[in-house]
Amino acid sequence: MGEFKDIAHLIRLAGVFLLGLIFFLVFRSVTIPKSFGRYGPFRGAALVELSSRPLSFAGHAACENCHPDVAALKANGVHKSLNCESCHGPLAKHADDPGNVKPVLPDVAQLCIRCHSENIAKPAGFPQVNAKEHSGGQACNTCHQPHSPGFDAGGKK
Amino acid sequence: MILNRRQILLLLPAAAVAWDSVLADNPEGSPNYKMSEHWWGMLIDITKCIGCGSCVRACEMENDVPEGYFRTWVERYHVSDWHIENPEVDSPNGGMDGFPPGKAEGGKNFFVPKMCNHCVDSPCSQVCPVGATFHTPDGVVLVDYDYCLGCRYCIQACPYGCRFFHPKKHTADKCTLCYHRITKGLTTACCEACPTGARQLADLKNPNDPIHAFLKTHSVQVLKPHLATGSKLFYNSLDGSVR
Numbered sequence: 001m002g003e004f005k006d007i008a009h010l011i012r013l014a015g016v017f018l019l020g021l022i023f024f025l026v027f028r029s030v031t032i033p034k035s036f037g038r039y040g041p042f043r044g045a046a047l048v049e050l051s052s053r054p055l056s057f058a059g060h061a062a063c064e065n066c067h068p069d070v071a072a073l074k075a076n077g078v079h080k081s082l083n084c085e086s087c088h089g090p091l092a093k094h095a096d097d098p099g100n101v102k103p104v105l106p107d108v109a110q111l112c113i114r115c116h117s118e119n120i121a122k123p124a125g126f127p128q129v130n131a132k133e134h135s136g137g138q139a140c141n142t143c144h145q146p147h148s149p150g151f152d153a154g155g156k157k
Numbered sequence: 158m159i160l161n162r163r164q165i166l167l168l169l170p171a172a173a174v175a176w177d178s179v180l181a182d183n184p185e186g187s188p189n190y191k192m193s194e195h196w197w198g199m200l201i202d203i204t205k206c207i208g209c210g211s212c213v214r215a216c217e218m219e220n221d222v223p224e225g226y227f228r229t230w231v232e233r234y235h236v237s238d239w240h241i242e243n244p245e246v247d248s249p250n251g252g253m254d255g256f257p258p259g260k261a262e263g264g265k266n267f268f269v270p271k272m273c274n275h276c277v278d279s280p281c282s283q284v285c286p287v288g289a290t291f292h293t294p295d296g297v298v299l300v301d302y303d304y305c306l307g308c309r310y311c312i313q314a315c316p317y318g319c320r321f322f323h324p325k326k327h328t329a330d331k332c333t334l335c336y337h338r339i340t341k342g343l344t345t346a347c348c349e350a351c352p353t354g355a356r357q358l359a360d361l362k363n364p365n366d367p368i369h370a371f372l373k374t375h376s377v378q379v380l381k382p383h384l385a386t387g388s389k390l391f392y393n394s395l396d397g398s399v400r
Contacts, residue, residue, distance in 0.1 A: 038181050039192065042291030046301035048185045053337035056219045057349045086211055086350045090218050115209045115352055120259035121233050121266035122207045126353075 057085050058095035066098065070147055077148025087111055087146070112140040180294070187340040195295040196362040197334055198389030199348070200371060201270055203396075205355035208233060208268035213253040215350035216272075219335065226321045227251040228332040229272035229347055236398045237264040244398040269392075269399050270356060272347070273298065273319040273332035274380065277387030281311035281320060281331075289329070296361075296389060297334045305329055316384050334358075359391070 038044030063084040064071040074080055085091055087106055094101045118128045129135075140146070160168070182191050208231055216222060216229045231252030235245040249256065252268075259266060275298050282290040282298060289304035290311055305328035312320040312329055323330040335345035343349070344358045359368035371377070371393070378395040379388035392399075 039184065040180060040291070040294055042288065043301050043304060044181070044185075046291070046303065047293060047299065047336075049302075050299055050333055050336045051184045051340045052186045053220075055338065055341075055343070057215065057338075057343075057346050059338075059343045059349060081354050082352045083349050085215075086352045090215070090346075114211070114255055115207055117255070118258055119208060119256055120261055121235075121256065121268050123204055126207055 055092040056090035058090075058092040060084050062095040063091070073145075073147045077145075077150055079147060079149060108139050108141050108146065112144075112146070177294075182294075184340055189342070190340045192294040194362060195339075195360050197275065197296045197339060198359045198361050198368070198391060199272075199275075199334075199345075200357040200359050200368055200377075200391050200393065202355045202357075202393040203267055203269060204394045205353040206231070206268040206270055207353055207355070208252060208256045209352060210252045210255050211350040211352060212270060212347035212356060213251050215346040216332075217253070219338075219346035220333070222330075223324055226323070226330075227253075228319075228330070229270065231256075232269045232271060233259070233266065234269060234396065234398060235259070235262070235264060235266050236396065237262070241398050244400075246400075265396070267396065269395075270347075271317065271319070271380075272390070273334070274317055274386065274388035274390040275332075275334055277389065279386060280314045280316060280384075281329075284310045284314040286310065293336070297336055297339075298331075299333055299336060300329055300331060302326055302328045302330075316381055316386065317388075359389075361389070 033043050033045065035044030035048075036042070039047055060083040067084075070084075074082070088103055089106065091103050094103050113131045116128055116131075118130050122128055135142070177193070182193050184190065184192065210231060212229055213227060213231060216227075217224075220228060222228050229251075230248055232246050232248045233252070233256050235247075237245075247256070252270075256268075275296060277292075277296070279290070279292070279298050282292060286308060287304050287306055289301045289306070290298060291301060292298055307322065307327045307329065309322055309329065312322060315331075320329050320331045322328075335343075335347075338345055339358065345356075348356045348358045357368070360366045361368065368391070372391065375393050377391045377393055379390060379392065380395070380399065381388075
């Protein structure tokens with residue numbers, strides 16, 4: 001045992017290290033949020049907060065559930081690739097509570113020219129008009145049915 | 158069992174894979190969504206963009222973006238036929254209200270929608286001093302608004318100018334790729350509102366996603382490829398003058 005008689009200073013050193021370790025573990029558990037590292041090297045709760053935001057746009061599948069007639073009308077026309085809320089605006093509240101939240105019809109005078117007014121930078125094949133020359137101030141839906149604005153409806157080719 | 162150095166090195170990748178399975182895969186509140194099954198990006202087809210600004214309005218409505226700030230915006234380029242390096246770019250109110258008709262002066266004109274590129278090696282997350290910007294396992298770059306100090310380092314680090322300082326939250330803010338929508342199986346608000354399909358959310362891990370066929374058959378480019386940010390915003394028919 002003679003060779004271990006001076007071990008006391010090592011025990012003190014080990015004690016210091018142990019205290020340091022305990023301090024580190026306590027400090028770590030207090031400062032690092034519980035959800036840190038749950039999904040990866042970040043605060044998991046932040047990801048949950050962002051993924052649980054409420055919706056504004058319900059998505060076209062929700063619309064087509066209750067309005068299959070409009071979906072069918074639209075499916076054969078040139079507007080078939082348009083989603084409902086592209087024109088009608090965000091309607092998640094209406095989809096959640098169709099009885100009480102009624103959507104407002106979009107203003108055709110503004111809605112159509114948003115996409116179809118002439119612009120030099122639009123793709124050449126895209127149908128564009130100078131609204132004043134084209135209809136002389138008449139509302140677009142006098143001739144065009146917005147859900148299927150084919151040219152047979154009276155509109156110009 | 159005694160392992161030599163070679164065996165330990167071989168075990169490390171296996172350990173890394175095992176660690177991934179230790180992490181949770183379903184975000185709380187989205188039980189049907191597995192993060193490890195998705196890798197999100199977006200396809201932007203410049204030949205289809207009509208500059209209507211529907212995406213910008215949809216983003217503002219979906220995400221409560223403060224007025225005058227943009228998580229996505231649309232730029233109009235006018236490239237004269239003799240000075241390709243200096244395009245004229247305008248984006249009145251981020252393109253939210255559409256664009257004035259523009260003058261036919263020769264050269265070419267086109268719209269370029271822009272937003273966060275959700276880079277794999279994003280400069281913004283690398284410079285954050287507190288780790289507030291993070292990458293989700295499904296490839297989305299997000300900001301932890303509780304961690305963010307508002308030091309604005311990331312805002313100047315983003316080579317695409319996609320970040321801004323939120324005037325009310327006093328933190329950095331940016332596109333979340335509508336993380337609350339894509340984890341519920343919906344597309345982003347901008348893609349939902351785009352009338353021409355110029356924007357399409359793409360899941361690169363889904364073999365049935367039309368993005369794969371598109372990437373094979375088109376000349377697709379990312380913005381500023383020389384910066385090697387690993388951008389996942391794929392532009393079809395991107396002109397060399399676009400910055």
